[in-house]
Amino acid sequence: MLKLYDYWRSSAAYRVRIGLNLKGLAYESVPVNIAPGKDEQFGASFRAKNAQMRVPALETEHGVLAQSLAILDWLNTTYPEPPFLPADPWAAAQARAFALAIAADIHPLNNLSVLTRLKLEFSVEDDHVNEWYRHWIRLGFAALEAQAAARPETAYAFGGAPSIADICLVPQMANARRYDTDLSPFPRLVAWDERARGHPAFAKAAPENQKDAVR
Known part of the structure; x- marks a missing residue:
C-alpha cells in the first residue's frame, strides 16, 4: 500500500x-x-x-x-x-501553468518555513506576516483570475472535470481564507473552489478531515 x-x-x-x-x-x-x-x-x-x-x-x-x-x-x-490533465495539449499546458503559478510562485513565498523565519529570525510582527501572506495571494490570484476571465466559463478550472489546476487551487484558497484574504475580486476562482470542494475526493482530503487535525 x-x-x-x-x-x-x-x-x-x-x-x-x-x-x-x-x-x-x-x-x-x-x-x-x-x-x-x-x-x-x-x-x-x-x-x-x-x-x-x-x-x-x-x-x-x-x-x-x-x-x-x-x-x-x-x-x-x-x-x-x-486524468489530471485535459486531453488537448494546449489546454493541458495551460492547466500545468495554472498549477505552477500556485505551487512555484505563490506557495513558496508563503510556506510555513518562510513565515516562521520572518517571525523568529527577523522579529516581524504577526500582523505584518499576515499581510505579507495576503499580498502574495492577491498578486497571484489577480493574474489567475484575469486569465480565467479570458476563457469560456467551465465547471472546473479547465473543463467539466477536476484537473491539476483545481488540485492546486483548492488548498491555496483554503490558506487564503485562513489568513482572512478578501476573495471578492476573484469570482471565477471562488466558483471553481466551491464546486471542487463539493467533490467527494476533495472533501475527503480537506484538512479538517485528517486524523492529525487539531480541532
Missing part, C-alpha cells in the same frame, strides 16, 4: 491527498508534525525517508518520492484514469 507522509495543514500534502482520492487509491497516512516547536520533519527517522525534510513524501514500491507536483505527475502516469 502507498504510504503518505503528511501534515493536515500542509497545502502541498493536501494536493497529494486530493490526487490520491481522485485516482481512488488506498493509502496509509503517516502524520509528520511540521508545526513550529514540533519540527518532526527534521528528526532522523523522517530525514532517512526524505532528505529534503518536507512533506509530502510518498512511499511506493519503488522508493520514496518527494515534491507534490512530482508525486502528482507520477500518480497520473502510473494510474491514468481519471
Whole structure:
C-alpha cells in the first residue's frame, strides 16, 4: 500500500491527498508534525525517508518520492484514469501553468518555513506576516483570475472535470481564507473552489478531515 507522509495543514500534502482520492487509491497516512516547536520533519527517522525534510513524501514500491507536483505527475502516469490533465495539449499546458503559478510562485513565498523565519529570525510582527501572506495571494490570484476571465466559463478550472489546476487551487484558497484574504475580486476562482470542494475526493482530503487535525 502507498504510504503518505503528511501534515493536515500542509497545502502541498493536501494536493497529494486530493490526487490520491481522485485516482481512488488506498493509502496509509503517516502524520509528520511540521508545526513550529514540533519540527518532526527534521528528526532522523523522517530525514532517512526524505532528505529534503518536507512533506509530502510518498512511499511506493519503488522508493520514496518527494515534491507534490512530482508525486502528482507520477500518480497520473502510473494510474491514468481519471486524468489530471485535459486531453488537448494546449489546454493541458495551460492547466500545468495554472498549477505552477500556485505551487512555484505563490506557495513558496508563503510556506510555513518562510513565515516562521520572518517571525523568529527577523522579529516581524504577526500582523505584518499576515499581510505579507495576503499580498502574495492577491498578486497571484489577480493574474489567475484575469486569465480565467479570458476563457469560456467551465465547471472546473479547465473543463467539466477536476484537473491539476483545481488540485492546486483548492488548498491555496483554503490558506487564503485562513489568513482572512478578501476573495471578492476573484469570482471565477471562488466558483471553481466551491464546486471542487463539493467533490467527494476533495472533501475527503480537506484538512479538517485528517486524523492529525487539531480541532
